[in-house]
Amino acid sequence: MTTNSQIRQNFIQGMSGISQFWGFPKAMGAIFGALYLSATPLSLDELVENTGLTKGAISTNVRTLTRMGLIHPVTRMADRKDYYEAETDFYKSVQTILKGRQNNEFDRAINSVKETLASLEAGEGSFDKKERAFLIERLKALQDFFDAIDNVTRAISKLNSLGINTVQSVIKILK
């Protein structure tokens, strides 16, 4: 016989795995899983109970989940506890995540390519004509690729504001 708690635990464990697969802490997945299966917002202590993690772990992971827009804090008047609920519009979350990633590290990374390219175009180094041309060509191609990724992420960010029908039609074009 399968108990309610077993079903919940199984799901929570599954979400841990998914979280890990995408390079996030397992705890993040577990917390999200617990919240996602709850019809009402859960407090930090309830999350401790549901996931088996400690307060500290919950506290830090809840923060990053909130930053990612995957969960939302819910404050109740005359109740000092913080409650959290899962975002159910995943596209909205994806948008938030991409936006965050973009501004932080990604630009920095792209920049290093840009710098190298600039060095070369400024005539730095002692490459002969042919080699310099080759390197510039390659770096330009790489930068184009990064720009394309940039466009795609921007596009995905837009998906949320468009109707789901637009999304479907785009997908159809690509199929």
Next chain:
Amino acid sequence: MTTNSQIRQNFIQGMSGISQFWGFPKAMGAIFGALYLSATPLSLDELVENTGLTKGAISTNVRTLTRMGLIHPVTRMADRKDYYEAETDFYKSVQTILKGRQNNEFDRAINSVKETLASLEAGEGSFDKKERAFLIERLKALQDFFDAIDNVTRAISKLNSLGINTVQSVIKILK
């Protein structure tokens, strides 16, 4: 004054960072960077020289880079050495990477959701009618989201076979 080797090193370091940002070993980025700046395929020993890594590290990372389709082995007749060159069609690489990811872990992850959903729909557990309906609804939404991701990755995989014009036009729709 900026030497040739400094420019190369700067770029290789930049690629290390990008690699790390995307959750891959720094060495992978460095190796790819070295190959990408070379007009001719490089041997394992030449990679050791260019990146400062050891043979072992090169050996293992070259293998995964090859699996990802980011570089290609080049064998020369009457030469026992393995050479490698960078793939310059990044869309092709993306396609390979997505294909690989999909079949391995991602499906497994999605499956855990499917299982939980099946349990619930089979009437397992002792949830009251309302709660069961709620849980089923949420899990279905999650599965829809995963399916959508699946479609997107399939679509991106297709990008390579489509002309770049199609890609541009799709992006324009979304802008």
Next chain:
DNA sequence: TAGAATGTTTAGTATTTACTAAACGAATTA
């Protein structure tokens, strides 16, 4: 103001990861 309830931060730890160094194996040549 003392005490309780709640969330955060910190210090320490266990695990994972990515690398190095070196042994190993396989294939080629002498």
Next chain:
DNA sequence: TAATTCGTTTAGTAAATACTAAACATTCTA
């Protein structure tokens, strides 16, 4: 077969990561 040349695998290590346990800070309540 011995010696050489490659690439792979393995054992060990250093560093990063994610967690626990517990101290701490803050806010509310008695």
